[in-house]
Amino acid sequence: MTHVDPRMQPCIDNCLDCYSVCLSTAMNHCLQVGGKHTEPSHFRLMMGCTEICRTTAHFMLIGSPHHVHLCRECAEICDECAEDCERIGDMDECVEACRRCAESCRQMAA
Amino acid sequence: MTHVDPRMQPCIDNCLDCYSVCLSTAMNHCLQVGGKHTEPSHFRLMMGCTEICRTTAHFMLIGSPHHVHLCRECAEICDECAEDCERIGDMDECVEACRRCAESCRQMAA
Amino acid sequence: MTHVDPRMQPCIDNCLDCYSVCLSTAMNHCLQVGGKHTEPSHFRLMMGCTEICRTTAHFMLIGSPHHVHLCRECAEICDECAEDCERIGDMDECVEACRRCAESCRQMAA
Amino acid sequence: MTHVDPRMQPCIDNCLDCYSVCLSTAMNHCLQVGGKHTEPSHFRLMMGCTEICRTTAHFMLIGSPHHVHLCRECAEICDECAEDCERIGDMDECVEACRRCAESCRQMAA
Numbered sequence: 336m337t338h339v340d341p342r343m344q345p346c347i348d349n350c351l352d353c354y355s356v357c358l359s360t361a362m363n364h365c366l367q368v369g370g371k372h373t374e375p376s377h378f379r380l381m382m383g384c385t386e387i388c389r390t391t392a393h394f395m396l397i398g399s400p401h402h403v404h405l406c407r408e409c410a411e412i413c414d415e416c417a418e419d420c421e422r423i424g425d426m427d428e429c430v431e432a433c434r435r436c437a438e439s440c441r442q443m444a445a
Numbered sequence: 446m447t448h449v450d451p452r453m454q455p456c457i458d459n460c461l462d463c464y465s466v467c468l469s470t471a472m473n474h475c476l477q478v479g480g481k482h483t484e485p486s487h488f489r490l491m492m493g494c495t496e497i498c499r500t501t502a503h504f505m506l507i508g509s510p511h512h513v514h515l516c517r518e519c520a521e522i523c524d525e526c527a528e529d530c531e532r533i534g535d536m537d538e539c540v541e542a543c544r545r546c547a548e549s550c551r552q553m554a555a
Numbered sequence: 556m557t558h559v560d561p562r563m564q565p566c567i568d569n570c571l572d573c574y575s576v577c578l579s580t581a582m583n584h585c586l587q588v589g590g591k592h593t594e595p596s597h598f599r600l601m602m603g604c605t606e607i608c609r610t611t612a613h614f615m616l617i618g619s620p621h622h623v624h625l626c627r628e629c630a631e632i633c634d635e636c637a638e639d640c641e642r643i644g645d646m647d648e649c650v651e652a653c654r655r656c657a658e659s660c661r662q663m664a665a
Numbered sequence: 666m667t668h669v670d671p672r673m674q675p676c677i678d679n680c681l682d683c684y685s686v687c688l689s690t691a692m693n694h695c696l697q698v699g700g701k702h703t704e705p706s707h708f709r710l711m712m713g714c715t716e717i718c719r720t721t722a723h724f725m726l727i728g729s730p731h732h733v734h735l736c737r738e739c740a741e742i743c744d745e746c747a748e749d750c751e752r753i754g755d756m757d758e759c760v761e762a763c764r765r766c767a768e769s770c771r772q773m774a775a
Contacts, residue, residue, distance in 0.1 A: 338689045338690050338693035338694050339689045339693070347685065351681050351685070355677065355681070355722070355726055358723070358726045358727065359668045359669045359726045359727075359728075360668050362595075362598075362599060362602065362726065362727040362728055363595075363668035363669070363728050364668045366593060366594075366595040366598055366599070367595055369589075369593065373586060373589065373593045374586075375508075375582075375583075375586040375587055378582075378586055379507055379508055379509055379582060379586070380509070382507050382509075382582065383504060383507060383509040383511055386500060386503050386504065386507075387500075387511070389719075390496060390497070390500040392685070393496050393688070394493060394496065396685055396688045396689045396692065397489055397492050397493060397496075397688065397689075397692040398485075398489055398689075398692055398693050399489055399490070399492075399493040401493055401497070401518070401521075401522055404518050404521075405518070408511070408514050408515070408518070411511075411514075412511055448579045448580055448583035448584045449579045449583070457575065461571050461575070465567065465571070465612070465616055468613070468616045468617065469558045469559045469616045469617075469618075470558055472616065472617040472618055472705075472708075472709060472712065473558035473559070473618050473705075474558045476703060476704075476705040476708055476709070477705055479699075479703065483696060483699065483703045484696075485692075485693075485696040485697055488692075488696055489692060489696070492692065499609075502575070503578070506575055506578045506579045506582065507578065507579075507582040508579075508582055508583050595728075599727055599728055599729055600729070602727050602729075603724060603727060603729040603731055606720060606723050606724065606727075607720070607731070610716060610717070610720040613716050614713060614716065617709055617712050617713060617716075618705075618709055619709055619710070619712075619713040621713055621717070621738070621741075621742055624738050624741075625738070628731070628734050628735070628738070631731075631734075632731055
């Protein structure tokens with residue numbers, strides 16, 4: 336994208352990737368498997384992660400200076416989601432997407 | 446809504462109202478009038494306000510404990526948007542919706 | 556809202572109400588109760604209903620002529636969601652919000 | 666993503682790419698340049714394109730069978746947006762992203 340600060344592009348990509356992986360994992364894998372995967376606190380965390388990633392990418396794309404605060408919040412929620420997915424297990428792709436997103440959000444927020 | 450903490454309901458309503466008023470004002474009034482109304486920094490602020498309100502309501506509706514941080518950020522952006530709409534003028538409904546939303550988000554974040 | 560066609564306003568309100576009720580019901584009631592309430596096909600339908608309502612309101616608020624097609628799709632998904640919530644039971648508020656939204660979307664799409 | 670039908674993945678990617686390019690072009694390039702770029706009908710079309718792409722990807726990610734209807738609508742709006750961006754000029758990246766997204770949505774809707 337030529338209209339976006341090039342330092343931001345990898346973070347936008349990581350946010351949209353984490354959004355995609357978390358949402359599809361929750362709505363397909365977690366619902367199918369059930370048990371721990373649909374515990375309210377876990378499922379809510381995944382849906383919150385999905386929403387904050389989507390919105391953080393949006394703030395970077397519209398060029399809002401508030402993206403810094405959103406990136407900070409996004410990093411925090413992604414870290415929590417990665418940890419919870421690791422605890423429950425069998426969601427490696429989600430853990431990795433959350434870690435990658437958290438790391439690049441922290442760089443944008445620094 | 447019976448499944449939402451009753452103290453949250455007015456804040457959800459104010460967020461969705463502010464989202465609606467800001468978005469319709471930007472996309473109808475501001476684009477039609479032009480001039481100061483489509484200055485990049487003003488228009489971006491209105492679209493950022495729209496997005497943060499929508500997402501803050503979402504976090505309260507899913508019952509995520511992170512709604513507190515979103516409410517704090519939402520109050521900040523709404524205050525800024527109210528001030529900028531007042532400066533440009535002719536957007537009283539938007540100013541009021543932003544002030545009401547900021548006030549109730551601050552209460553949730555306290 | 557002064558910048559929105561007054562015939563549209565009730566439909567926007569019904570869409571945002573249905574979005575709120577479906578999302579809070581799914582993420583609080585359904586996840587808590589489990590069993591039939593977290594069957595993949597039911598839960599997916601509720602989350603699809605949530606998303607189409609949110610987006611249909613968005614199209615009306617931005618004044619896009621494509622809102623007619625979104626309203627048609629929204630009515631269809633809301634009808635399906637109402638029926639499925641009735642089948643599973645104990646979600647009267649959701650059934651009513653879906654029916655009201657479907658009815659007003661059909662009027663906009665006519 | 667392992668939890669998504671592999672035939673869907675390219676369409677999800679094209680939708681999220683078109684969402685990103687349209688949104689950043691509208692909110693950065695169009696607002697900066699002004700004139701024809703902020704004509705209400707053009708700007709509204711770009712924002713509608715942004716929203717339908719975001720939502721169509723969402724429906725595919727949650728595994729809803731209604732994604733077919735959303736893909737059909739998305740293809741129509743993307744075609745219209747590509748044509749309008751071409752008429753106004755200087756938005757080649759957006760034209761290409763819209764065409765690519767329309768084409769892959771049409772395949773999903775077939």
